[in-house]
Amino acid sequence: MSNASFEQLGDFLRACRARVAPEAVGLPVFGRKRRVAGLRREEVAQLAGVSVDYYVRLEQGRGQHVSDAVLDAIGRALRLDPTESEHMWDLARPTRAGVRRVAPSTVRPGVQVLLDRIDAPAFVLGPCMDVAAWNAAADAVMGLSAMAPHERNMARHTFLSPDAGRFYPDWERVAADTVAFLRLDTARHAADARMAALVEELTAGNPRFRPLWDAHQVAEKTHGSKRLRPADGSVLDTAYESLSFPGDPDLLLIVYTTAPRPVRPGIEPAATAGRA
Structure with a gap:
């Protein structure tokens, strides 16, 4: 050991x-x-x-x-x-x-075809919480194609993006859930040096990361709900489901079912919720 x-x-x-x-x-x-x-x-x-x-x-x-x-x-x-x-x-x-195999950074073509046939926002999450593939609906909500490749990472976006506080109105809950899953994933891929590097990057980049990390909470990403505020100013109350791929258990298919609603005047997310 x-x-x-x-x-x-x-x-x-x-x-x-x-x-x-x-x-x-x-x-x-x-x-x-x-x-x-x-x-x-x-x-x-x-x-x-x-x-x-x-x-x-x-x-x-x-x-x-x-x-x-x-x-x-x-x-x-x-x-x-x-x-x-x-x-x-x-x-x-x-x-x-x-001994767990590190998932590839790209997905097989058939997975992308599957993503493109899903009407709701959907993407594939790999180890280190990297976003490996997505469909047009997810891109419209999250702006993935406009990000640099290293920015297409759910943990980095949550803690290092200056836009995170606006994008996640309930940032504190999203941050806690993100760290709980990252803790679990890090232990599963103890041999992957990228995990330790990501934790160091998040620790250095946002002082609000380390207290959550040191709490040692762990949780699977199986299903749940989020509130998102895309760039168009709408608010999406979302539920999501996660599915693993047979043969590629380290890849998760995340599918959001979204219900847009008008933004309430005068209600804004906390300005300090994201990167501190």
Whole structure:
């Protein structure tokens, strides 16, 4: 296990431990104020059935060769959901994540034909949150063809584009969702140097990125909703669905169903929502 991956595992375990209330796992809570948020290390060790010293070593990045049984027990103790559990395993088994094939920067012609036959805005998202292909409807909303190739990236657009605060009226929620998916994707592609470079770029480019990154929230991009404000000034209340391609699991087809509505006079997105 690489030291960097094991340190990330320790950071993730600490963040998850802080989010679990003692009463949620049946531990007694006494009157005096607890000095730490969530569970104590010894409480996690007790719930997982491991020694306190062993669990402390895991959080400090000093443990080695953690067993499958211990990982499962810690996941149960911390009440990890399936996405969080998968993320923990990717961090604990970087060779498992490292064998994932890096998706190509271009898609096969048949995928582009599929995109062009979809009436709603649709695009293909690859590792690092790069936009690999799109249709005309997505271009009309997002202006992808006018961007430089390196700018066609959902994380870069969210945190580095000066237009992001206007384009995403609910920027804070979009930013949190973006980082949660990027965290997940980074662990899945631990061998891809572009991931670390992207995180460094976002950290240097926007001070609002790092606190979200350090929270260690993870989430799949399966479906959801967004509000978008294209260049024409309209507002789109959108829902989206994500589909993976058989044979190319690192590529996601994102399809928006959009319902335009008039812009309410006097309602503008926060000017400081995007790049700070």
